[in-house]
Every structure is written in structure tokens, then in C-alpha cells.
Amino acid sequence: MVTDGQRIDVQQIGEYVQRHSCPRRFKLDLNGSALAREVPFFSRVLNPLDPVLQAIGRKKEEEWEGSLNEAGYTSLNDRSVDREPTRLRWESFVTLLNDASPGERLFAREVEISGKVGEFALNGRMDFVVLQWNGGRPQLRIVECKASRKDKTYHRIQLAIYQMLVRERAGRGELVVDGHVIPPEDVMGSLVRLKEEGGTEDLISAEVLDLEMEREDARRLLARDGDLERISRTDLEELPFQLDGKCDSCVLNVNCLPESARQKRLELLGMDISTARTLRDHDIPDLESLAALDVRGHQGRRIRAVPTFTDNLEKLVAKATVRSATLPGGAGHQVAALPGAGFGNLPTHVIDGEPLVRIFLSVDYDYTEDRIMALSAHVTNSEGALETSGERNTEGRWVRRPEVMERVQEGDGERSQEVEGSEVIFFRDAPWSGEYVRDNESERQLMVSFFNGLLKTVAKVGGKERVPLHFYVWSRNDLVRLIEGCTRCGSDLLDSLTHLLGCRETLEQLIYSCLQDEVYDRYATGWTGRGLVVASSLKWFGKRxxxxxxxxxxxxxxxxxxxxxxxxxxxxxxxxxxxxxxxxxxxxxxxxxxxxxxxxxxxxxxxxxxxxxxxxxxxxxxxxxxxxxxxxxxxxxxxxxGMLRAYLRARVHALRWMEERVKPKNARITKIPLDLPDLTSFSLGVVGPVQAALDLLRLDHHVRLNEWSSRMNLPPLDRVMSGDCLPLTRT
Known part of the structure; x- marks a missing residue:
């Protein structure tokens, strides 16, 4: 049970919900992250929150405060004796509220509040508390401001808890304005966010939310024997967790990853909680035990017989063996092919005697403005293998050579040559204006310049009127961001993207491959993360x-x-x-x-x-x-x-380098050659809503086709275990 000496912050509950209700994250965050700080390197490797996001959050809150001032509201922070203009203690807030005149419209920023809900003593700080009047009756509205464009559950949970704390105080008669006692039902809540079309939502006219469901969820979380109370009294090492994409933005992953590596925990494989629990229930406590497991022995058969176990046990053993290579005392290969991995979704580099024009595409996204900020591509039809190398300097030390070369077959041997192909790189070179229409045009010009440059480069590299094309991205998010950007900035861009990708009603062919899926569906690797910089940092069969x-x-x-x-x-x-x-x-x-x-x-x-x-x-x-x-x-x-351009070029080279490591290619994938003159002759113009809708549906169809093809190219055992197909026997 959490005592008054073990207070938690309302924001910690929001973080728990945001991180998919991760028990380990909540436990590590208790008591000022005391458990997380037990590792001696914690402060050294701890990353701060994104400084740009912090600055934008402060700026937007100042804009919301300015809108209140312009509407005739007066700040209570300016009247406070606390002498902290951006923070107000609850006691000071109540006193100042009591001194308000009839009909006076007031607000306060960063109002601190505490109280007990269930078994927890909570602290928090509300963004805004606004005093408004309805028919001569004073009402309070708690407003939480979020630098986000989407309605998120954890935002509502935090607001609901603040409402519960203030309503509890109102029920005790603490909130009095001009002799009027504000009842609990007159304490309301609103959320304001960034608008999809730019700017911020209006704080004054923000919708009053019905938070009954969120309040009930919060009560269950905070109750005796609720999830949070159970986590608080459970030993850290006994709490289940999963390392996956949600952990990227969690500042406490600097504890989870090293500690899991030191203990050689099963979670380093990114497996789900159910799989890890099943393995531990069958005396497989760590990676060493899993790597040594005989999958066809009695223990392996017992594990596979568990109805909830849906992983491929043989692949898990292979992954454990390779992941152990980078752990303390580990040895062996950092990358190894998974058993029964199949042929994947990568086409061969020559199809029907024609060199395949390969386009390695990278899309960088400005998450603060919801816009594309950089587009880069490497275009090649070379059959050589890209490589980076090094040499011994005069002191005998191994140093990297900055040149990127290709290794090509020549007779019975190989020779090195300059990289064949070209890069197309565009990035935003000036700040966004903050004006939605103007920034739409800037983002549009970025994409138009990239598309035009890419088309010219494809024509140059292809060298013929008809060539087969194929796109490669690291993550599906790259293509999704590109489609969203085209949708946002004009229907004609959707048409040009459809044109560029070669999406045609009559061409039901694979138009792109997701290299992240190809790598991790077919290989076991020595790191847990799945980013491109992580995968390319490993030694792939003797090459780096x-x-x-x-x-x-x-x-x-x-x-x-x-x-x-x-x-x-x-x-x-x-x-x-x-x-x-x-x-x-x-x-x-x-x-x-x-x-x-x-x-x-x-x-x-x-x-x-x-x-x-x-x-x-x-x-x-x-x-x-x-x-x-x-x-x-x-x-x-x-x-x-110049440095940014060099990085973007190196990244698309890394995409190609990774694609060339993944073997064998799938010779069953066919590519119908496209007419390059047709590709390069289109012009951007006005496209009607019907055509725009068809373009979007066509692009969505091809994305879904790619996802379906990826699943269907997995080995039958994997598809059966995931529920994508059923095993049948002939009777």
C-alpha cells in the first residue's frame, strides 16, 4: 500500500496510461525514480525531454494565456504573494478566489493541488483554472493544454483526476466566491490542443467534457488492490513488461535495457508478456536457458502445447543465441538467419534480363508541426554491392575510409568501383511560419521539388524508355507520412505520388518493400531496437x-x-x-x-x-x-x-546496404516495366475530388496489398501460430 510518504504525481498516472499501462515504468517512476536511479550510470545516460517540444509547449501555453487576457480575464498569478508568476499554491488560489468580485472573470496558471484518491496521495499541477459565471452563479473550469493534435486517453485521465481532486475540495466547502459556495458539479473540465489545420483550439469556447467514464477508470486504477497499488507493492523484478516501440520516448528505458541485459532477461527479444510468462513457467528464466533449449525435447513440446503460446519456439531459440552474443561474456555472430524464414518480399536485382531500378526512400517527419521536413532517395540499377571500408594508418590504427564504393563481380574475382546511382535530397532550410496555408505551400514545394528531381533521376539511371521500378523504405511509416503529406497539401500531389509509385488499376504488383520487416522476419540480431541505425551498426557476416x-x-x-x-x-x-x-x-x-x-x-x-x-x-x-x-x-x-545533406545521403546508402545483406531474394516477384516518358511527362495541376479520392483509395489498396503479401510470405508455421491460416489434413 502506498503511504502518504510515497506520494505520486498525476502526471505519472498519465505516463502509465500512455505507455500502454507498463507496470515496470510506473514502478521505476515512484518516489522520484528512486529505483531507476539505483544503477550508477543513470544520471549520465539519462536523456532530457525534447528541448524543441518543451519550448513549443511553453509558447502555446503563453498563447492560451494571451487569449484569456484579450477576452477580459484577469490572472490570479499576478495577485499572488507567492512571487512565482507561473505557479500558484492551492491555498493561495482559494484565498484569491474568495476575494473575487461578483461577475469578475479570473484565471490561474499552474495551480498546485494534492489529495487522496483510493490508496494514493496525489500531487499535481493544473495548467489553467478558469472562473466563469453562469446566470450569476460562479463555476470553475479546469483546462489542460496539450501540444498534440490528437485526442489521447491519458490526457482525459489526467484531467479527470484533477477534476476529482478539486470536486473533493469543493465538497468540503473550500471554494467560495462572493459568498457563493461552488458545488462539486460546477467544477468542469476541458482539453485544448493544437488544431489539425494549424494554430490552437480556443480555450474560452472549449467543449466541457463528460468525464464520468474516465473518473471511474481512475478510481479503479487507484483503488485498494487496483493495478497501481498492486504494482507499488510488487518487487520490480517480478513485474511483467515488454520492450517495443512505446519505449522509444520513455526516459526510463536507460534502466530497463541495461538491467535486462545484465540479467539476460527474456524481454530483450521484444517478446510479449504472455510468451515470457509461459517460458518462465516452464523453467526457462533467461536467454541462456532459452538458447540451450532442445525445441524437440520434452520441455519444448510442453511449451508448444500451451494454448496461449503463439510464437515460433525454434526462432526464439535462434534469437536468444544471437542476442546473447552482445551480452557480457557473450560470443558468436551478431546476425544469423532465422530457421524457415522463407524468401520474403525483396525482388531480385535483375528481372527477365532487365536491371531493376531500385529507389531507396527515406522520409523525415517534423512531429512538432505534423509536416514532412526532409525527403531523400538513392536511385540505382547496379548489380554491385555497396560497401564502406577502412585501412591501417601510419600508426597502425584502423581508420574508416570516407569513400563509399561498390564491390562488383569480375570473372572469378571482384573489383571495387565508385557507387553507381544518384541521390535526390531535399530538406526544409528555414523555420515554419506558423501560418497553416503558408506552411502548406512550403511543404508542398518541398514534395514537388523532390518528386520532379526523383523522376529525372529515375529516367537518367534507367537509361531506357521502359524499366522495372521498385521502392524500398525502412518502415511503413515512411510511406504513410508521404501519403498524409500529399493529402494535406493538395489533391494533385496524391495524383503525382500515385503516378510516381506506378500504381495502376491494371498493375496488381508489389510496388515497395519494407526493409525493417524483411530484416526482423528473416534474421536474429544482436540488439533489441529495430531502427535503421541499430540494424546497420551490427556486423553482418563479416561486413560493417x-x-x-x-x-x-x-x-x-x-x-x-x-x-x-x-x-x-x-x-x-x-x-x-x-x-x-x-x-x-x-x-x-x-x-x-x-x-x-x-x-x-x-x-x-x-x-x-x-x-x-x-x-x-x-x-x-x-x-x-x-x-x-x-x-x-x-x-x-x-x-x-552540408553535414545534414551528408547524413541524409548516408542514410539512404544504409538502406541499400541493408537490402543487399538480406538474401535470398524472391524470384517469384514480377515487375512490369513502366514507361519512363509517361512518368516524366506528367504536370501538376488541379485534380477534382473524385480523382483525389480514387488516388487515395488506390494508394491505400497498394499499402494493404504489401502488408498482406508480407504476411503471406511468412513460413506456414508462423502463419498458423499468428492465426492467419489454418492447418488442414486430407481425410
């Missing part, structure tokens, strides 16, 4: 990809320049002789490169563009925390257009 390039007149290690938020997923940590974290360097006897941050998705962090634009917060600002200042300085290291 590196990110050292020539930028201007100097050689730059791009993985150092773009370390913050991208390449900082691993770090050397120290263990003592007992396999515990060493408290000081002198105690360390074993140094191991540990995965310390989740990188399931690894699009370019937005602060790098703000560094280029010169709009990052000043790191010398006095009110910034030390780790925020440090992060800003790291982002500023890459504040150079």
Missing part, C-alpha cells in the same frame, strides 16, 4: 557499415555529429567481478557495450533542423537544466547544411 564521410574539405564521423537522439542507443558500461554494476571505474573489471536506449524508430530528431535554422533555445539560458544544455550543444554540432 560506417557513417564516416567527407563534408566539404574535412572528414566527419556522422555517427558522432548526429549522436544525440540517433546513435546514442549504446554505451560502454562497467560490471564488477560479481556481475553487478560497478560504483566507480576502479571497481570495473569488465567493460561491455550495452544497449541503453530504445530505437525501434529512428527518424531524424527535429532539434537537428532547429539547429540548422538557429532556433534552438540558447544553451546558456539560466533556467535550463544541465542535461538540457548538454543536449542542445550536441544538436548544434550538426548545424551545417
Amino acid at each position: 557499415y560506417h557513417w564516416t564521410r567527407t563534408v566539404g574539405d574535412r572528414t566527419v564521423d556522422l555517427d558522432r555529429a548526429f549522436h544525440q537522439g540517433l546513435f546514442d542507443f549504446h554505451s560502454p558500461l562497467q560490471l564488477d567481478d560479481d556481475g553487478e554494476w560497478s560504483k566507480a571505474p576502479a571497481d570495473a573489471t569488465v567493460y561491455t557495450d550495452f544497449e541503453v536506449r530504445c530505437r525501434f524508430h529512428d527518424s531524424l530528431p527535429v532539434p537537428y533542423l532547429h539547429a540548422l535554422w538557429g532556433t534552438l533555445p540558447d544553451p546558456e539560458t539560466a533556467d535550463l537544466k544541465h542535461n538540457v544544455r548538454k543536449a542542445i550543444r550536441e544538436f548544434q554540432k550538426a548545424a551545417d547544411p
Whole structure:
């Protein structure tokens, strides 16, 4: 049971809901993250929240405050004796409210409140509390402001808890205005967010929400023997959890990943909670035990007989073996082919005697503005294999060579040559204006320039009037973001994207491949994360990809320049002789490169563009925390257009490098050659709503076709276990 000395913050409950109700996350966050901080390196590797998101959040709250001032509302913070204009204690708020005049419209920012709900003593800080009048009767409205464009459950849960705390105080008669006691039912709640079409929702006219369902959910969470109380009294190591994409933005993953690696936990494979529980119930407590399991023995048969076990046990054993290679004391290959992986969805590089024009596409998304901020592609029809290499310098040290080359077959041997192909790279080189229509046009021009450049490059590389084309992306999100951008910026862009991708009513062919799926459906890897920078950092059958390039007149290690938020997923940590974290360097006897941050998705962090634009917060600002200042300085290291261009080029090269590692290719995939003159002759113009709707449906159809094809190309056993097909026997 949580006592008054173990207070929790309302925001912690929101984080719990946001992270898919992760028990470990909530437990680590208790008592000022005391358990998370037990690892000695916690403060060193802890990343701050995104400084751009923080700055935007503050700016939007100031805009909402300005709208209240313009509407004739007066700030209670200015009247407070607390002398903290952006924060107000509950006691001060109640006193100032009691002094209000009849009909006076007031508001307060960052109002602190505490109280008990269920078994928990809660603290919180409400964004805005607004005093309004209805027929001469005072009412309070709690308004939570979110720098988000989508309605999210955890936002409503936080608001509902604040409403419960204030209503409880109102029920005690604490809220009095001009002699009027505000009853609990007159304490209302609203959410305001960013609008899809730009700007912010109006705080004054924001909808009053019915939060009865959310209040009931919160009561169950906080009740005696509820989920949160159970988590608080359960030992950390006994709590189930899953490492997946939700962990990317969780600051506490710097505890979960290294601790799981030190203990060689099953969760390092990203398996779901049910699978991990089944394995532990059958005496498979860690990766070592799983790697040593005889899948055809008695223990393996018992595991497969469990009705809720839906994983491929043979593949799990292979994954455990490879993942153990990067753990303390581990050895072996960092990548290995999974048994029965099939042929996947990658076409051969030559189809019916014609070289396939391969387009490796990367889309970088500005999550603060909901816009595309960079588009890059590498186009080639070469049969050579891209490679990065190194050499011994005069001191005998191994150094990377910045040149990217191709290895091609020549007779019975191989030779090295310059990379065949071209890149098309466009990125936003100035800040967004904040005006929706104007920024739509800027985003549109970015995409139009990219499409035109890509079409010309495809025609140049193809060299013929009819060539087969195929697109490669790392994640499906890349194509989804591109489709969303075209939808947002004009119906004609949807038509041009349909044209570019070769989507035709008569062509039911695979138009793109998702390399992330190809890699992790067919290979076991030595890291848990699934981003491109994670996968390409491993040694693939004796070959490595590196990110050292020539930028201007100097050689730059791009993985150092773009370390913050991208390449900082691993770090050397120290263990003592007992396999515990060493408290000081002198105690360390074993140094191991540990995965310390989740990188399931690894699009370019937005602060790098703000560094280029010169709009990052000043790191010398006095009110910034030390780790925020440090992060800003790291982002500023890459504040150079040439360096950003080099990174984007290296990323699409990495896509090609990864595609060439995945073998064998699927010779059953056919590609109908497309007419390049037709592709390059289209012009952007006005497209009617009917055609735009057809284009969107056609694109959606091809995306779904790709997903279906990916599932159907999995081995039959995997499809049976996932429920996609049924085994039949002939009688």
C-alpha cells in the first residue's frame, strides 16, 4: 500500500496510461525514480525531454494565456504573494478566489493541488483554472493544454483526476466566491490542443467534457488492490513488461535495457508478456536457458502445447543465441538467419534480363508541426554491392575510409568501383511560419521539388524508355507520412505520388518493400531496437557499415555529429567481478557495450533542423537544466547544411546496404516495366475530388496489398501460430 510518504504525481498516472499501462515504468517512476536511479550510470545516460517540444509547449501555453487576457480575464498569478508568476499554491488560489468580485472573470496558471484518491496521495499541477459565471452563479473550469493534435486517453485521465481532486475540495466547502459556495458539479473540465489545420483550439469556447467514464477508470486504477497499488507493492523484478516501440520516448528505458541485459532477461527479444510468462513457467528464466533449449525435447513440446503460446519456439531459440552474443561474456555472430524464414518480399536485382531500378526512400517527419521536413532517395540499377571500408594508418590504427564504393563481380574475382546511382535530397532550410496555408505551400514545394528531381533521376539511371521500378523504405511509416503529406497539401500531389509509385488499376504488383520487416522476419540480431541505425551498426557476416564521410574539405564521423537522439542507443558500461554494476571505474573489471536506449524508430530528431535554422533555445539560458544544455550543444554540432545533406545521403546508402545483406531474394516477384516518358511527362495541376479520392483509395489498396503479401510470405508455421491460416489434413 502506498503511504502518504510515497506520494505520486498525476502526471505519472498519465505516463502509465500512455505507455500502454507498463507496470515496470510506473514502478521505476515512484518516489522520484528512486529505483531507476539505483544503477550508477543513470544520471549520465539519462536523456532530457525534447528541448524543441518543451519550448513549443511553453509558447502555446503563453498563447492560451494571451487569449484569456484579450477576452477580459484577469490572472490570479499576478495577485499572488507567492512571487512565482507561473505557479500558484492551492491555498493561495482559494484565498484569491474568495476575494473575487461578483461577475469578475479570473484565471490561474499552474495551480498546485494534492489529495487522496483510493490508496494514493496525489500531487499535481493544473495548467489553467478558469472562473466563469453562469446566470450569476460562479463555476470553475479546469483546462489542460496539450501540444498534440490528437485526442489521447491519458490526457482525459489526467484531467479527470484533477477534476476529482478539486470536486473533493469543493465538497468540503473550500471554494467560495462572493459568498457563493461552488458545488462539486460546477467544477468542469476541458482539453485544448493544437488544431489539425494549424494554430490552437480556443480555450474560452472549449467543449466541457463528460468525464464520468474516465473518473471511474481512475478510481479503479487507484483503488485498494487496483493495478497501481498492486504494482507499488510488487518487487520490480517480478513485474511483467515488454520492450517495443512505446519505449522509444520513455526516459526510463536507460534502466530497463541495461538491467535486462545484465540479467539476460527474456524481454530483450521484444517478446510479449504472455510468451515470457509461459517460458518462465516452464523453467526457462533467461536467454541462456532459452538458447540451450532442445525445441524437440520434452520441455519444448510442453511449451508448444500451451494454448496461449503463439510464437515460433525454434526462432526464439535462434534469437536468444544471437542476442546473447552482445551480452557480457557473450560470443558468436551478431546476425544469423532465422530457421524457415522463407524468401520474403525483396525482388531480385535483375528481372527477365532487365536491371531493376531500385529507389531507396527515406522520409523525415517534423512531429512538432505534423509536416514532412526532409525527403531523400538513392536511385540505382547496379548489380554491385555497396560497401564502406577502412585501412591501417601510419600508426597502425584502423581508420574508416570516407569513400563509399561498390564491390562488383569480375570473372572469378571482384573489383571495387565508385557507387553507381544518384541521390535526390531535399530538406526544409528555414523555420515554419506558423501560418497553416503558408506552411502548406512550403511543404508542398518541398514534395514537388523532390518528386520532379526523383523522376529525372529515375529516367537518367534507367537509361531506357521502359524499366522495372521498385521502392524500398525502412518502415511503413515512411510511406504513410508521404501519403498524409500529399493529402494535406493538395489533391494533385496524391495524383503525382500515385503516378510516381506506378500504381495502376491494371498493375496488381508489389510496388515497395519494407526493409525493417524483411530484416526482423528473416534474421536474429544482436540488439533489441529495430531502427535503421541499430540494424546497420551490427556486423553482418563479416561486413560493417560506417557513417564516416567527407563534408566539404574535412572528414566527419556522422555517427558522432548526429549522436544525440540517433546513435546514442549504446554505451560502454562497467560490471564488477560479481556481475553487478560497478560504483566507480576502479571497481570495473569488465567493460561491455550495452544497449541503453530504445530505437525501434529512428527518424531524424527535429532539434537537428532547429539547429540548422538557429532556433534552438540558447544553451546558456539560466533556467535550463544541465542535461538540457548538454543536449542542445550536441544538436548544434550538426548545424551545417552540408553535414545534414551528408547524413541524409548516408542514410539512404544504409538502406541499400541493408537490402543487399538480406538474401535470398524472391524470384517469384514480377515487375512490369513502366514507361519512363509517361512518368516524366506528367504536370501538376488541379485534380477534382473524385480523382483525389480514387488516388487515395488506390494508394491505400497498394499499402494493404504489401502488408498482406508480407504476411503471406511468412513460413506456414508462423502463419498458423499468428492465426492467419489454418492447418488442414486430407481425410
